[in-house]
Amino acid sequence: MRLRNTAGWLAWIAVLCALSAALAYQMLAAEDRSLFLPGETTSGHHQIELACDACHVDAFGGGEVMQDACVDCHGDELERADDSHPRSKFTDPRNADRLARLDARWCVTCHVEHQPERTREMAVTVPADVCFHCHEDIAEDRPSHEGMGFETCASAGCHNFHDNRALYEDFLLAHAGDETPTRRLNPHRTPEKTAEGHAPALLPADADAGGVRADPAILDAWASTAHAGAGVNCTDCHGQGARWTDEPELEACSDCHEGETEGFLKGKHGMRLDAGLSPMTPARARLTMKSEAAGRSLDCASCHGAHEFDTRRAAVDGCLGCHDDQHSRAFKGSPHHELWVAEQAGRAPENSGVTCATCHMPRQVHRRGGEALTRVQHNQNANLRPNEKMIRPVCMSCHTLAFSIDALADPELIRNNFSAEPARHVRSIEMAVAREEDATRPTQGNDPRQGEQQR
Numbered sequence: 198m199r200l201r202n203t204a205g206w207l208a209w210i211a212v213l214c215a216l217s218a219a220l221a222y223q224m225l226a227a228e229d230r231s232l233f234l235p236g237e238t239t240s241g242h243h244q245i246e247l248a249c250d251a252c253h254v255d256a257f258g259g260g261e262v263m264q265d266a267c268v269d270c271h272g273d274e275l276e277r278a279d280d281s282h283p284r285s286k287f288t289d290p291r292n293a294d295r296l297a298r299l300d301a302r303w304c305v306t307c308h309v310e311h312q313p314e315r316t317r318e319m320a321v322t323v324p325a326d327v328c329f330h331c332h333e334d335i336a337e338d339r340p341s342h343e344g345m346g347f348e349t350c351a352s353a354g355c356h357n358f359h360d361n362r363a364l365y366e367d368f369l370l371a372h373a374g375d376e377t378p379t380r381r382l383n384p385h386r387t388p389e390k391t392a393e394g395h396a397p398a399l400l401p402a403d404a405d406a407g408g409v410r411a412d413p414a415i416l417d418a419w420a421s422t423a424h425a426g427a428g429v430n431c432t433d434c435h436g437q438g439a440r441w442t443d444e445p446e447l448e449a450c451s452d453c454h455e456g457e458t459e460g461f462l463k464g465k466h467g468m469r470l471d472a473g474l475s476p477m478t479p480a481r482a483r484l485t486m487k488s489e490a491a492g493r494s495l496d497c498a499s500c501h502g503a504h505e506f507d508t509r510r511a512a513v514d515g516c517l518g519c520h521d522d523q524h525s526r527a528f529k530g531s532p533h534h535e536l537w538v539a540e541q542a543g544r545a546p547e548n549s550g551v552t553c554a555t556c557h558m559p560r561q562v563h564r565r566g567g568e569a570l571t572r573v574q575h576n577q578n579a580n581l582r583p584n585e586k587m588i589r590p591v592c593m594s595c596h597t598l599a600f601s602i603d604a605l606a607d608p609e610l611i612r613n614n615f616s617a618e619p620a621r622h623v624r625s626i627e628m629a630v631a632r633e634e635d636a637t638r639p640t641q642g643n644d645p646r647q648g649e650q651q652r
C-alpha cells in the first residue's frame with residue numbers, strides 16, 4: 198500500500214515536471230514572448246523585457262542563477278559605487294539577526310520584476326521605510342535622528358542604499374567649509390586627439406570610395422573632420438569593394454572607439470543592441486520624445502551624424518532632436534545654457550559652458566599605460582540615478598557640496614533644469630559637523646560611542 202502510494206506520487210511529480218518544463222520551454226521559445234509576461238516590466242528593463250533569458254537564464258533557474266544574471270550586468274557598477282550594503286556584509290554571521298528580518302543577500306528581495314503595483318523608482322519593490330528593518334535603533338546612537346521618519350532616510354537627499362560616495366560622513370566633513378570656486382570650469386578639457394601613429398591628414402582627392410559614391414557634399418564634410426585629419430578613409434567605415442555598405446554597423450566604429458562603444462551599450466541608448474535586439478527607437482520609449490523622431494534608430498550616428506562629427510552639436514541640439522520631456526525642454530534658457538551660449542560666442546572661457554553632455558555624458562580621465570586620456574562617458578545612465586552620483590564628477594567642479602546636495606534633492610528644480618536657487622535645504626553637513634564637535638568637546642560623562650564614525 199505504502200509502496201504503491203510512493204510510486205503514485207513519483208509518477209505525479211514526473212508529470213508535473215514535464216508539464217512545467219514544456220511551459221517553460223514554450224515561454225522561452227515562443228514567437229511572441231510578451232504573451233507570457235506576468236506584468237509590465239520596470240522602466241530600467243522595459244527595453245529588453247522580451248529577452249526573457251537575459252534574466253531567466255534557464256527555464257528552471259531561480260535564486261542563484263537569477264542573482265548571477267543581475268550581478269553580471271550590475272556587479273561592476275555597484276562595486277564602483279562602493280556599495281554600502283554589499284552581499285558580504287550580510288554573509289557576516291554577526292548580522293544574522295538582521296537577515297532574519299529581510300534577506301538582503303538577494304537582489305530580488307528588493308527588486309522583483311513585472312509587478313508594477315508595488316514598483317517604486319529605480320525598480321525598488323519594497324516599501325520606502327525598508328531601512329527600519331535593520332536600523333530601527335539609529336536614534337540611540339544618533340540623537341539627531343530622533344523622530345525622523347524611516348521613509349525619509351533614502352528619499353530626502355541624505356542616504357542611499359547602495360551609493361553613498363557623495364554622502365559619507367567623512368566626505369561631508371571634508372567639504373563642510375568649501376566656498377564656491379571662483380573659476381568655474383569643467384576641469385576636463387575637450388578630449389585630446391590621439392592621432393599619432395595614423396597616416397597623415399587626407400584631402401578630398403584621397404577618398405577611397407570609388408567614383409559613384411564620391412558625392413561632393415560628403416567629401417567636404419569628411420575632409421573637414423578629425424577622421425580625415427587622422428587618415429581615416431571612407432573604406433575604414435564602409436568596408437571595401439563588394440563589402441561596401443551605405444550603413445556602417447556599430448563594429449565599424451567600435452574597432453577604433455572601444456571605450457565609447459562599451460559605455461553606449463550599457464545605457465538606455467544602446468542596451469537593446471547589447472541584448473542582441475534591434476536598435477532602440479524613440480517610438481519604443483516611455484519618456485516623452487519628439488514625434489518626428491519616432492522612427493530614428495539609436496546608434497553612433499544619432500548624435501554624431503554620418504560625416505560631420507561635430508561634438509558641440511551632439512552635446513545639446515543632437516539630444517533635443519529626440520528628447521522632449523519637461524526637463525529637456527527647460528534646458529534652453531537656463532543659466533547653464535546661457536553659459537554655453539556665451540562660450541560658443543567666445544564671450545566666456547573654454548569649458549565654462551554646461552551642456553546636456555556635461556551632466557549626462559561627463560568627460561573622464563582614463564589611464565592607458567602611463568598616459569592620461571580624457572574620454573567621454575557614453576553611458577548616460579551611469580550617473581543618472583540616484584542623482585547624487587552626479588555630485589562628485591560633475592557639480593562639484595563649479596558648486597559647493599552643500600549647494601549640489603540641495604539642488605539635486607529638489608524635484609521642481611530638476612523639472613525646470615536648474616533655472617533657480619534650490620528651494621529647500623538638506624541639513625546633512627550641519628549634522629555631521631555638530632556630531633564631530635560633540636565628540637571632540639571634552640565633557641564629563643561623555644558617551645564613548647559618540648566618537649565612533651561609521652566611515
Ligand code: HEC
Pocket residue numbers: 224230231233234235242245246247248249250251252253259260263305308309310311
Ligand atoms: C530584467 C530581468 C527580467 C527579464 C528580462 C524578464 N524577467 Fe521575468 N522575472 C524577473 C524577476 C526578477 C522575477 C521575480 C523573481 C522572484 O521573485 O524570485 C521574474 C518573475 C517572472 C515570473 C514569475 C511570476 C511572478 O510574478 O513571480 C514569470 C512567469 C516571468 N518572470 C516571465 C518572464 C517572461 C515570459 C519574460 C520575457 C517575455 C521575462 N519574465 C523577462 C526578471 C526578468
Ligand code: HEC
Pocket residue numbers: 267268271272275278299300301302303304305306307308319321323327351356357358359360582583
Ligand atoms: C535591501 C534592499 C535591496 C537589495 C537587497 C538590493 N537593492 Fe538595489 N536598490 C535598493 C534601493 C532602496 C535602491 C534605490 C537607490 C538607493 O537607495 O541606493 C536601489 C537601487 C539600485 C540600482 C540603481 C543604481 C544605483 O547605483 O543605486 C541598481 C542598479 C540596483 N539597486 C541593483 C541591485 C542589485 C544588482 C542587487 C543585488 C546584488 C541589489 N540592487 C540589491 C535596495 C536594494
Ligand code: HEC
Pocket residue numbers: 240241242251252263264266267268270271304305308318319320321463464465468472578579581582583
Ligand atoms: C542584460 C543585462 C541586465 C540584466 C541581466 C539585469 N539588468 Fe538591471 N539594468 C540593465 C540596464 C542596461 C539598465 C538600464 C540602465 C541603468 O539604469 O543603468 C538596468 C536597470 C536596472 C535598475 C534601475 C536603475 C535605475 O536607474 O532606474 C535596477 C534596480 C536593476 N537594473 C536591477 C537589476 C536586478 C535586480 C537584476 C536581476 C534580477 C537585473 N537588474 C538584471 C541591465 C541588466
Ligand code: HEC
Pocket residue numbers: 281282286292295296299300301327328329330331332350351356357358361651652
Ligand atoms: C538587511 C539589513 C539592512 C537594511 C534593510 C538596511 N541596512 Fe543600512 N546597514 C546595514 C548594516 C549591517 C550596516 C553596517 C553598519 C552597521 O552595522 O550599522 C549598514 C550600514 C549603513 C550605513 C553606513 C554606511 C557604511 O558603509 O558604513 C548607511 C548610511 C546605511 N546603512 C543606510 C541605510 C539605508 C538608507 C537603508 C534603507 C534604504 C538601509 N541602510 C537599509 C544593514 C541594513
Ligand code: HEC
Pocket residue numbers: 404405406410411412415416419424429430431432433434435443444445498502503504
Ligand atoms: C567615421 C566613419 C565614416 C567615414 C570615414 C565615412 N563614412 Fe560615409 N557613412 C558613415 C555612416 C555611419 C553612415 C550612415 C549614416 C546613417 O545611418 O544615418 C554613412 C553613410 C554614407 C553614405 C550613404 C548615405 C548618404 O549620406 O548618402 C554614403 C554614400 C557615404 N557614407 C559615403 C562616404 C564617403 C564617400 C566617404 C569618404 C569620403 C565616407 N562615407 C566616409 C560613416 C563614415
Ligand code: HEC
Pocket residue numbers: 389390391392393395422423424427429433434445449450451452453454497498501506507508
Ligand atoms: C580606423 C579607425 C576609426 C574608425 C573606423 C572610426 N574612427 Fe572615429 N576617430 C578616429 C580617430 C583617429 C579620431 C581622431 C581623434 C583621436 O585621435 O582620438 C576619431 C575621432 C572621432 C570623433 C571625435 C571628433 C572630434 O571632432 O573630436 C568622433 C565623434 C568619432 N570619431 C566617431 C566615430 C564614429 C561614430 C565611427 C563609426 C561610424 C568612427 N568614429 C569610426 C578613428 C576612427
Ligand code: HEC
Pocket residue numbers: 387388447450451454457458459461466496497498499500501508509511512513515554555558560571572573574575
Ligand atoms: C547620445 C548622443 C551620443 C551617442 C549615441 C554617441 N555619442 Fe559620441 N559623443 C557625444 C557627445 C555629446 C560627445 C562630446 C562631449 C564633450 O565633448 O563633452 C561625444 C564624443 C565622442 C568622441 C570624442 C571624445 C572621446 O571620447 O574620444 C568619440 C570618439 C565618440 N563620441 C564616439 C562615439 C561612438 C563610437 C559612438 C557609438 C558607439 C558614439 N560616440 C555615440 C554624444 C554621443
Ligand code: HEC
Pocket residue numbers: 244465466477478479480481482483484490493494495499500511512513515516517518519520553554557558577578581
Ligand atoms: C535618436 C534619438 C535620441 C537622441 C539623439 C538622444 N537620445 Fe537620449 N534617449 C533616447 C531614447 C529612445 C531613450 C530611452 C527612453 C526609454 O527607454 O524610455 C533615451 C534615454 C536617455 C536617458 C535615460 C533616461 C532614463 O530615464 O533612464 C538620458 C539621460 C538621455 N537619453 C540623455 C540624452 C542626451 C544627454 C543626449 C544628447 C547627448 C541624448 N539623450 C540623445 C533617444 C535619444
Ligand code: HEC
Pocket residue numbers: 484513516517520522524525526528529533551552553554556557581582583584587605611614615
Ligand atoms: C546640470 C545638470 C543637467 C543638465 C545640464 C541636464 N540634465 Fe538631464 N538630468 C539631470 C538630473 C539631475 C536628472 C534627474 C535624475 C533623477 O533624479 O531621476 C536628469 C534627468 C534627465 C532625463 C531623465 C528624465 C526622466 O524623467 O527620467 C533625461 C532624458 C535628461 N535628463 C535629458 C537631458 C537633456 C536632453 C538635457 C539637455 C537638453 C539635459 N538633460 C540637461 C541633470 C542635468
Ligand code: HEC
Pocket residue numbers: 381382383532533536548549550551555556587588591592593594595596601604605610615616617618619
Ligand atoms: C562648468 C561649471 C558648472 C557645472 C559643471 C555645473 N554648474 Fe550649475 N551653474 C554654474 C554657473 C556658473 C551658474 C550661474 C549661476 C550662478 O552664478 O550661480 C550655475 C547655476 C546653477 C543653478 C541656478 C542657481 C541660481 O541661482 O539660479 C543651479 C540650481 C545649478 N547651477 C545646479 C547645478 C547642479 C545640480 C550641477 C551638477 C548636476 C551643476 N549645477 C553643474 C556652473 C556649473
